[in-house]
Amino acid sequence: MTQLTATLDAIVSDRRHRARRRNLAVGLLVALILALFLLTLSLGQSLTPPEDVVRVLLGQQVPGASFTVGQLRLPRASLSLLAGLCFGMGGVAFQVMLRNPLASPDIIGISSGASAAAVFAIVVLSLKGPAVSVAAVVAGLGVALLVYGLSFRNGVAGTRLILVGIGVSAMLESFVAYTLSRAPAWDLQEAMRWLTGSVNGAKPGDVLPLLLALLVFGGLLASRARDLDALRLGDDMAAALGTGIARTRIAVIVGAVGLIASATAVTGPIAFVAFLSGPIAARIVGGSGSLLLPSALVGAVLVLAGDYCGQFLLPGRYPVGVVTGALGAPYLIFLIVRVNRRGSSL
């Protein structure tokens, strides 16, 4: 029985080691997010001293800082943070469920579906605020069902789903381009939001609904985290371990689409954040445990950092989606090369 005891010690320490690594990674990500958040609040066109930022956050009136920090930078930073969390979490949920890093919502058409609905609601139906979000969520779910249904033939093969998604995306993107080109007030910055995603012109009123969506849909996903993790072993194995496959799938689709679509309705489809966050998070925390939280955090880092870069670090001002798009594309190609070489999954 000494062999058994030794093994027991080994696996316990292995588990502790993995947990430590994970906690460390999560801690670092949270710290990075805080730093970026404060950076966005204090350093823009002008520098606001940190003590003034804190005073504004505490609700005090600071001449010269209250407006810049409270009305401009705070909504922008909060929206970046929330949208990043939503994209990161929703994206990785799809990637894990379909066991393919390429099956992210921005590749299989869910982001473009939400975006198309938002554009239609705003330009054609003249809707505003929460109504746009509802339209985006409904359309996102509709597109998810459509893509899923169209890929169904004796079961859904991941590859077929991805290709069908690419086709549906192409159609929806044409629709967005057409609707935008016919919009009465043709404003390039506004159009950019729906083409690549942007947090320009963030309003304080956008923050609360998105937070609510994150809590509801993110909570739904978190409650299925363990079952979702079991799906990584393959559907058969997950079922053999007692996971209700259909129930898990439905919950994950609703949760992830809800997150992606709610964020898209406010910021537009910020390019590649949903796609990038999961694989980056997997790199950071290693193969074990649920990726939902780490990926959400990575998403927030990407959006906050991307927006800051686009605003202040590059010559000219770019919306965040252009920065993440330019960053994400090489990574996507790298990933395709790697998947092609090894035929592996996330």
Added chain:
Amino acid sequence: MSAAAHSTSLVVSGLSAGYGETDILQGLDLTVPPGRITAIVGANACGKSTLLRAMSRLIQPRRGQVLLDGKSIHHLPSRQLARQLGLLPQSPIAPEGITVADLVSRGRHPHQGLFSGWTRADDEAVAEALVTTATDGIATRLVDELSGGQRQRVWIAMALAQQTDLLLLDEPTTFLDISHQIEVLDLLTDLNRARGTTIVMVLHDLNLAARYADYLVAMAAGRLHVSGKPEDVLTESNVREVFGLESRVITDPTSGRPLMLPIGRHGMVEAAG
């Protein structure tokens, strides 16, 4: 160890099932002998894997039922079923970057509730599974780095950590070279003898099936063709009926079990023709 092993019975009655519109299984009846090793054999596309998948509720039957201790498995909650019946599918997927110990721990999934944490008992089950399958030495290595034989032992360890009385395996020896095939089958026999775990496996190789199984099930065209002790099932006439192959069956001098020698049109000693 797992005490009540011999009491778990698995009975298939009048089972019809398949994919899409077509029934692959057509009214199949089978009683799995408890505490023994059962091997299912048959030609390609005869429904072996379908039967295994139906027995573990991966597909819904169109007619008939699968009874676990007299209760239909389709009326059991999934986790409860998974605590009694384990399945190793043909090609399970190991997430990238996962360690052996972590993968084997996934076998504890059905024993964990929504809010219950990881317990000492879970660790013990994992450690025991690792030691039993002789994978304790590689517990902290990454599954990606293992050889095919080691990997299969790790998957079996995971199914063991699930601590079920019944273990179904779909072609556990495919893609392994012959020495690893024997290693895996020996391991499964050890489990059966030491713990009384009922084992049902689909095997491709008739001779290995006859050597390792206590009970042999031969299927043809979605039906149970014949079942029983290997000596009674692996006969020249059954091989002809199930596989459409002429053969000679002799007694294996190393095991005393029947051994099938196929007869083709070439490569025969003159006298045999």
Added chain:
Amino acid sequence: MILARATSLRPAPLHGKSRGVRLLSLAGLVVALAALCMLSVAIGTREVAWSDIAAALNGQVDSVGQAAVAVRIPRTVLAVLAGAALGLAGAIMQGVTRNPLADPGILGVNMGASLAVVVGIVWFGIASAHAYIFTAIVGAGLAAAFVYVIGSLGRGGATPLKLALAGAATSVAFSSLVIAVVLPRSDIAGGIRSWQVGGVGGATFDGILNGLPFLAAGFVISLLSARKLNSLALGDDLAAGLGENVAAARAVSSFGAILLCGATTAICGPIGFVGLVVPHLCRLLVGVDHRWLLPFSALGGACLLVAADVVGRIVARPSEIDVGIVTAFVGAPVFIWMIRRQRVHDL
């Protein structure tokens, strides 16, 4: 594997269609194209009397109606040329890659041409029409080579899934880069964005004439590569066994296709799915012999684009829908239908 895939894209054996059927379909296509061209001149967002149409065809531009018709003539010519170029380029790409999902749009080739043109305008100040076209062709060639290399890494060579993904990824990457390059230049951003949608609305005879040499070279090279594509269809090993220089055959045919889609993109902007849909439909009509398939795809592409342009003018009266959007709405469902038809292991 390669052989199996090559045969799976053949609905009919090599000589499955009789000469009679093919000639009849050819005549049918020519008649259809002529009819569509007449419709394209006659129908527009503005309704014009027959007498004005006749007058405009004789060169009169006195009334508003006659002027409107006069604009439709170069537009129709451009639609015919661009459609033929894209249909032909699609057929060649499918033959070269032995991949039923190949299309200049899906493979990112059109987007490569766009990016090259945009970079040329913004960073290098190119301004002449010839320079646009030349840049676009270089961009299309680089993008095609890039996507093909990425898509054919790893096991099984250039499978449909890998190529389509590599193409989609590259397209997204390039369109991000296009936006990044254009955004600081608000003076030209509007123009480039409307060009990016892909249309034939602003066609002029001068513009067409500038592209004509490139298109003509592309048509000739492409149509001459039919025999090479027939050998390639048998798989690289077998083609080499039959005495074909596989690499050279690929390079020459691709060069023709790239000339065609580069020049088309420079003139019209990126138009997707024509190159995907048309060769497929034509294969149903004439089988897989490229000596027939290539001219059919050119004719079919011309018909599709002219028809799409007419539809785009009618459905959204009084405004119009760019032809690139119409083809996406027609083409994407066909793309999805094709994916559903494929067996999973072929993907």
